[in-house]
Every structure is written in C-alpha cells, then in structure tokens.
Amino acid sequence: MPDQLVYAMEVTLNGLMTGVLYSLVALGFVLIFKASGVFNYAQGVLALFAALTLVGIQNGQVPFAHMINAMTGGHLTDFGWHIPAVIAILLTGVVMVLLAIVIEKLVLKHLVNQAPIILFMATIGMAYFLEGFGDVMWGADIKTLDVGLPQGINETIEIATERWFGYGFFIDNLDIVATLIAILLVTALTVFSQYSKQGRALRAVADDHQAALSVGISLRFIWILVWSIAGFVALVAGIIWGTKSGVQFSLSLIALKALPVLMLGGFTSIPGAIVGGLIIGVGEKLFEFSIGPMIGGATENWFAYVLALVFLVFRPQGLFGEKIIERV
C-alpha cells in the first residue's frame, strides 16, 4: 500500500477520535438548547470549571486561598490531603448540580420569554463570571489532571499496523478511552431520555413548553435537571481534555470547536451532534494533512467553520435539524 494512503488512514482514525471529543462538548449544547431554547455559550467554561474543581478537590486545595491571603496576609495553600479520584469526581458532580440550581435560581428564572439573543448574551456573561470565579477559587496556574486514565501510545495497535502496513500507527490510549467513554455516555443519555420518566418529561418540554406545563411537568425542575446533565457532560469533557492538555484557560475554548459541529448537525439533534462531530474531526485533520502544508498550516482554527458555512448555504437547517417552515 502506498505510504500516503497509510498516513491518510492514520490521520482519519485520529480525526474520528478527535471528532468524538467534539461531539461530547456539542452534546451539552444540544441538551440545553432542546430543553430550554438557550444557546449556552458557557458550556466550555463549565468544562473548565468542572476540571478546575476536580483538580482542586483531588489535591485538597483551599478554595479562594489567593483571595484570603491577599486580605489577611496569610499563607494558606492546601489542606494537605489527597482524595481518591472516584470520590473527587463524585464531589465535583455534586458541585455541578449545585451550580445548575444556582444558575436556574439566579439567572434563567428571570429571563423567561426573553429574546434568544438576550439569553445567549446572558450565558456569555455567565461564562465571564464562571471563568473569573474558577480562577479566584482555585488559582489560575496550569494544573495537571490525573484521574488514572491511561495515556501514551497504544502499542498493540502500533505492532498490529506495523505488521499489516509496514508502518505503526500512533494512536493515543487516552483517545481510545475517551471514545469508549463518549459512546457509553451517549448510550446512557439516549436510554435516559427514551425510557425514564424524567427523560420523557424532558422531551415533552423540548417539544412544547406550554403543553408540557399544562400536563403538570415542572419547567423549573426540568431546567435544573438539564443543566445538571450538561454540567455532568462538561465534567466528562473536562476530565478528558484536562488529562490531554492540562487544566488551563484554553480548555474553555473547546466550546468554540463545538459550534461548527452544532451548525452541521443541527442545534436540536443528538445524532446530529455525533455525526457532525465525526465529520468535522475527520474533515479538519484530513484538510490539515493534505492542503494545510501548502497554505501555511494551522487551518484547524477555521476549517470547521468554513465547512459548516458552505454546508449550511445548501442545507440551512443542518444535517438532522427540523425542517424550517416560515410563516408570516
């Protein structure tokens, strides 16, 4: 087999795995958009906040240590204990649920029936706040996150491909685990929304707020629920991306990676988020691999957007979006 083709295969595989991660972030967006019509820009910052909290809890950092020190002149840093990963993840999950309740109480409740752009701007405001809050609470330095996920090159695949193609593929163990986690998560979410009582209520709210209210579904509970789920998805995304590249501000920028995925797949479709993520992941890696070197590289920043833009010109509702019917 020619070398170029083998390289392209490796790039495609890596692209698929990156795409899964994009889907994971996009999923959080879709859930919130479906249930509350809010386009939640803060999803990326939620992931950052979750990862920061997880690291903080694991290492027993004192929250707001920097601020307390500035005010009192003390030298607090940490409690000096180390909490096992599983318990830390559970505690972070609790924090994310609390956050969802606070967001619902303080922000969403007051913005019912506002124009979508106002809600969108409110989530950007929330993103600013959470970013500052996370930094004040846990400190702004780059942290490493280790919850025991395997990392490094997968040797089995390398040896197998070496034997078949004469060239060993570089596939990161972390990516494989992330893919498995993402598949599990999507299955769990689908089962939850199809077969549980709350899941049905959630779909009812997504379908028609008024009708859902009239059959006795509590909108506020559904909103708290869906923001908690989004917080949980953000936590998973935060763990994976945080393990991959450290917990730092740039983690919140993965939200920007998820936006073209949403455009491509449609804002209201869970399968759309997954397929869109895969297309974008593979597309941008292949483009960078084939055309990138000719035009200066680093095309990954914009390729996804341009692809989604061109696609939307031909199909404005996205891949799986509901058909847009306009009436005067």
Place this chain on the structure above:
Amino acid sequence: MFYRESGDFKTSYSEDSQTFPIKFDRLRYYAVLAVAFGIIPLFINDYWANAVAVPFLIYAIAAIGLNILVGYAGQVSLGTGGFMAVGAYAVYKLMTAFPEVSIFIHVILAGLITAAVGVVFGLPSLRIKGFYLAVATLAAQFFLVWLFNKVPWFYNYSASGQINAPERTVFGVFVTGAQTSAMAKYMFCLVMLTLVALVARNLTRGTVGRKWMAIRDMDIAAEIIGVNPLTTKLTAFAVSSFFIGIAGALFFAVYLGAAEVGEAFGIQKSFLILFMVIIGGLGSIFGSFAGAAFLVLLPVFLKNVLVGTLGWPTDLAAHIELMIVGGLIVAFLIAEPHGIAQLWRVAKEKLRLWPFPH
C-alpha cells in the same frame, strides 16, 4: 418644563423632519458637541486619552457599526473582531504603500475595503438565519485572523509578524506614531466618530433604515411588501462593516500603534462589542455610545478600586474584575433587557410631563 414639543413651532418641512425635533434635545446636542470639541481637548492628558477617551471613541464607532447590523437589520454577527482586523491591516497596507496620501483618506478607504469583505461574508445571511448565522459569522472571525497571521504580505514580511503604524500627519499634526499628542489622538477619533454618528443616525431615519427594520421585524413579510432582502441585507452588512473597518483602522493606527492580530482582534473583541450594543440598547445610536462608555469605564473603575484602593495583587484583581463584569452583564440583562437606551427613553417620557404628571 423644559422638555416638551409645545411652543416649538415648525414652519417648514425641513424643520419638521429634523433629527432632534424637541428644542431641549437640540440644545443638549450642541452643548455636548461644544464640550467635546471645545473644552475636553484643552484639559486632556495622556492617561485620560489612552485609558478612557480614545478607546471610548473608537469602540463607539464599532458599536454603532454593529448596532446597524444587529439592532437595525437583525442579523446577529460575531465576526466584528475579524472585520476590525481587516480595517487595521487595510490601513496599514495603504499607509505604507502610499505615504504621501492623507491618513484621513486611508482610514475611509480602509472602511470601504472592510465593507467589501463584509458583503462577501454577508452573502450567506440570505440563506442562514438566527443563531446559525451568528455561528457562521465566526467563520469570518477565525478565517480572517488566520489569514493575517499566515500571509506575510499583509504585515509587509516583518520578522515579528506585528504591524507598526508609521508616523502620519493631518494638517501638519501627528496623529499616528510615537510623537502623537493626546489631544491629536482625541480630536482625530472624535471627528471620525462625529461623522460616523451623523451618517448612521440619518441613514437609520431614512428609506434604508426603514428597510433594515422591516427585514429585522419579519423578513418574509418585508419581502412581500416589496423590500428586496438581497440589497437590504447586503447594504446592512456593507454599512456596518464600513464603520467597523474605520474603528479597526483607528484602533490599530491611533490607539495601539502596534498590533498582533490574534491578540488585538480576537474573538473576545467580537463579544465585547456585541456586549456594548446589547447593554447600550439594540436599535439605538445613543445606546451604542452608552454601551461603549459603560464597558470602557467599568474595567478602569474596577481596576482603580481593586488595585489602587484595596491594594490587591493585579492577577487577582483581573479575575475579580472578570467576575464583576460578567455578573453585571447578567444583572443588567435581567433588570433591563432593552439596555441603557430604554432607561433614557423612559426618562424622556417622564421629563415630558414633569412637573405636572397628570
């Protein structure tokens, strides 16, 4: 008592259709102009010009531009930073290629170039609407920033990849470069802002503005009563990008002096200007001024309080500032989703009846 229509008799059509039909408004307008042009330049120093006045003037231009697109024509755009970058790089290329031409003309030309780019990225708006369009404009943001980073022709092959504003004069006074006085910077931006605001205000009062608003309120209905969506949407993109391009050109040439595209014109800039428009008030020229003033002054104020008065370390202060700005934005959106302009409108209604409200 002072603020009412009665007693202010119009005797010609031009008087009847003037911008400020109420006498008090007119006087206030002339008073603001007199203070801005006559008094502030006498007292302005480097700190006030660089920290407050010049950024306010430039952001106000950008906010007026974006307000035309979002507030009047209803097309949400997140590509403002990218379009500002086009203005900045256009003015840089023009300044270095034609040093003998006045910078004033360069800035206008940079605006026109940005308008052309804006029209190209506005084309999808005919098919894509709402949030899909907002995200689609991010394509402009990321693509343009990448382009200016990767193609060396745009930054004249300089080793650092930065662009530096050469020294240029208007009527023999330096307005760009290191020798520029605070007053020159201020006056140059002020003249630009005044022109932009005049044009914008009158455009939005006329046929063009009414077409934009018809498209914003319901584009299909507007199309049925004979508003051409193609020309209307594209003129909105063109005019908006023209102003944003001017703002970008001034931001680089007058305010920063040297710029690196990702840092100066990143996505944060797009959000900042969208915030100005929303907090100020969608569909209001006054709102653009108010929003720009609010978001320029707030961080300066917070920094002075947190670092200057309380003496906290700057990194902590920066994070708390972010929290307060974010929190205030949310609080503001909850308290008054129509922005500062709406508060102003309510105040004017009250003034009309004051002091006898019945």
